[in-house]
Amino acid sequence: MSSLSRRRFLEQSMFTTAAALAIQAQRAQATEPVQQPPSIGPNDTIQVAVIGAGGRGQSHIDGFAGKSGSVVTHICDCDERAGQRSCDKAAEKQGGKKPVWVKDVRKLLEDKSINAVSIATPNHWHSLGAIWAIQAGKDVYVEKPVSHNVLEGRRVVQAARKHQRMVQTGTQSRSNPGMREAMEFVHSGGIGDVLISRGLCYKRRNSIGPKGTYDVPKEVDYDLWSGPARILPMTRKNFHYDWHWQWEYGNGDLGNQGIHQMDLCRWALGEDRLSERVLSFGGRLGYEDAGETANTQVVVHDYGKRKLIFEVRGLPTPDYKGANVGIIVEGTKGYLVMTSYASGTAFDLDGKPIKQFTGGGDDRHYKNFTDAMRNRDYRTLNADIEQGHLSSALCHLGNISLRLGNQIPGAEVAGAIASQGGGDSVVETWKRTAEHLGENSIKDYSIWMGRSLALDPIAETFVGNDAPNHWLTREYRAPYSLPSEQAV
Ligand SMILES: NC(=O)c1ccc[n+]([C@@H]2O[C@H](COP(=O)([O-])OP(=O)(O)OC[C@H]3O[C@@H](n4cnc5c(N)ncnc54)[C@H](O)[C@@H]3O)[C@@H](O)[C@H]2O)c1
Numbered sequence: 001m002s003s004l005s006r007r008r009f010l011e012q013s014m015f016t017t018a019a020a021l022a023i024q025a026q027r028a029q030a031t032e033p034v035q036q037p038p039s040i041g042p043n044d045t046i047q048v049a050v051i052g053a054g055g056r057g058q059s060h061i062d063g064f065a066g067k068s069g070s071v072v073t074h075i076c077d078c079d080e081r082a083g084q085r086s087c088d089k090a091a092e093k094q095g096g097k098k099p100v101w102v103k104d105v106r107k108l109l110e111d112k113s114i115n116a117v118s119i120a121t122p123n124h125w126h127s128l129g130a131i132w133a134i135q136a137g138k139d140v141y142v143e144k145p146v147s148h149n150v151l152e153g154r155r156v157v158q159a160a161r162k163h164q165r166m167v168q169t170g171t172q173s174r175s176n177p178g179m180r181e182a183m184e185f186v187h188s189g190g191i192g193d194v195l196i197s198r199g200l201c202y203k204r205r206n207s208i209g210p211k212g213t214y215d216v217p218k219e220v221d222y223d224l225w226s227g228p229a230r231i232l233p234m235t236r237k238n239f240h241y242d243w244h245w246q247w248e249y250g251n252g253d254l255g256n257q258g259i260h261q262m263d264l265c266r267w268a269l270g271e272d273r274l275s276e277r278v279l280s281f282g283g284r285l286g287y288e289d290a291g292e293t294a295n296t297q298v299v300v301h302d303y304g305k306r307k308l309i310f311e312v313r314g315l316p317t318p319d320y321k322g323a324n325v326g327i328i329v330e331g332t333k334g335y336l337v338m339t340s341y342a343s344g345t346a347f348d349l350d351g352k353p354i355k356q357f358t359g360g361g362d363d364r365h366y367k368n369f370t371d372a373m374r375n376r377d378y379r380t381l382n383a384d385i386e387q388g389h390l391s392s393a394l395c396h397l398g399n400i401s402l403r404l405g406n407q408i409p410g411a412e413v414a415g416a417i418a419s420q421g422g423g424d425s426v427v428e429t430w431k432r433t434a435e436h437l438g439e440n441s442i443k444d445y446s447i448w449m450g451r452s453l454a455l456d457p458i459a460e461t462f463v464g465n466d467a468p469n470h471w472l473t474r475e476y477r478a479p480y481s482l483p484s485e486q487a488v
């Protein structure tokens with residue numbers, strides 16, 4: 001070993017050990033009873049501020065406006081038009097009580113009357129917004145993915161525990177009775193031992209238009225919108241929503257739709273940790289546009305002998321085993337297909353249905369949050385931030401593997417998977433993906449063949465020589481900096 005690689009190895013080991021000890025200590029603490037005296041009485045109205053009043057922000061307003069003993073008192077959006085419009089809509093929903101619009105989240109958090117914030121901004125703001133709110137003494141409902149990178153997600157968990165705040169992740173499937181029953185069925189051996197947990201995000205995604213130079217809408221404070229990200233020229237046509245497909249702000253469909261199913265896949269496996277190895281491959285195929293993220297992607301997480309295999313397809317595709325946006329959990333005695341956030345069927349190995357699951361509705365998830373706000377026990381949250389962080393991190397790790405890869409011809413992918421130790425189930429998943437590309441008349445294409453990366457699932461770092469740990473975080477643009485673990 002050269003002295004440079006020896007030094008890197010030692011630095012890496014020290015980093016990994018320190019990180020593992022810190023996370024283990026935090027988890028040990030987390031198993032202690034955490035009941036605190038309620039700060040909100042059973043009959044007190046919970047005052048909620050919604051941060052980010054775009055598409056999803058409207059559902060947050062719906063979820064809290066006059067429901068579960070809560071009222072929306074503030075709406076924070078750095079787009080004045082979105083903020084003002086949403087205040088009017090909220091007033092209609094809560095008997096004329098019109099929330100106050102606030103442009104800057106820092107100003108909002110100074111208001112002591114606010115008990116909880118509900119964050120539906122773009123992904124690159126989730127963790128920082130949540131940490132600032134926690135530090136300001138608010139409970140937090142934060143949309144999925146809870147982070148834009150692995151490290152900041154863990155930091156939110158640390159902040160939540162330190163300041164004893166309730167932090168719910170916006171993975172609403174976790175509150176659906178149908179989904180909860182299905183998971184209990186799997187965990188109690190209903191389909192035998194789980195071997196593979198498959199996630200499907202087959203969702204049509206069209207081109208977002210050519211990369212160009214576009215104006216930021218005049219109502220938007222672009223410095224605030226960009227936050228921890230760099231201030232870049234606008235290269236996409238639609239200012240809102242389409243940031244999902246640019247790495248600076250979004251995490252592709254893994255972090256958009258896919259995180260819901262990634263979370264369910266991990267839940268089905270019963271794993272409360274990251275995986276031991278990740279590999280991803282795919283590409284943005286079928287069109288060239290301002291988007292950068294993959295519209296066709298496979299991610300494989302190894303949990304010892306069990307695998308989590310995730311597929312993203314943005315081009316037209318038929319269902320797989322009756323599902324398109326869902327999960328398929330394969331066991332030694334049968335398999336479970338969940339075709340929505342709440343319903344699905346378990347089958348035996350001959351394909352005969354053995355049990356059906358149904359029942360859901362988003363309001364349950366908001367109510368579970370407000371209930372926890374009153375009882376002050378984070379273990380009663382159906383999607384506590386620890387769970388949100390782990391599942392979000394699995395998405396980020398897939399993207400890191402992909403982005404560290406090389407472009408190779410489609411014809412060489414099966415061989416490359418085998419040489420990386422991918423195994424038959426992964427080669428089979430690729431073969432179906434290749435057929436799907438053929439059905440979309442995509443020929444002579446290249447695939448980003450990602451790097452197979454070993455992980456310490458507890459320390460939440462990559463391990464080995466040249467472990468790309470700097471990919472676990474980002475450069476933050478001051479003053480929108482991520483606090484250190486000590487300062488969180
Ligand atoms: N749980 C679900 O089922 C679900 C569904 C849809 C979206 N989402 C999540 O919700 C989030 C928002 O998605 P969307 O489709 O509404 O996006 P969007 O782009 O339509 O809306 C985001 C809003 O946040 C505002 N914003 C940006 N930075 C802000 C800041 N610093 N302070 C205040 N406001 C700020 C924007 O101006 C915009 O109005 C995403 O992270 C997405 O993953 C979750």
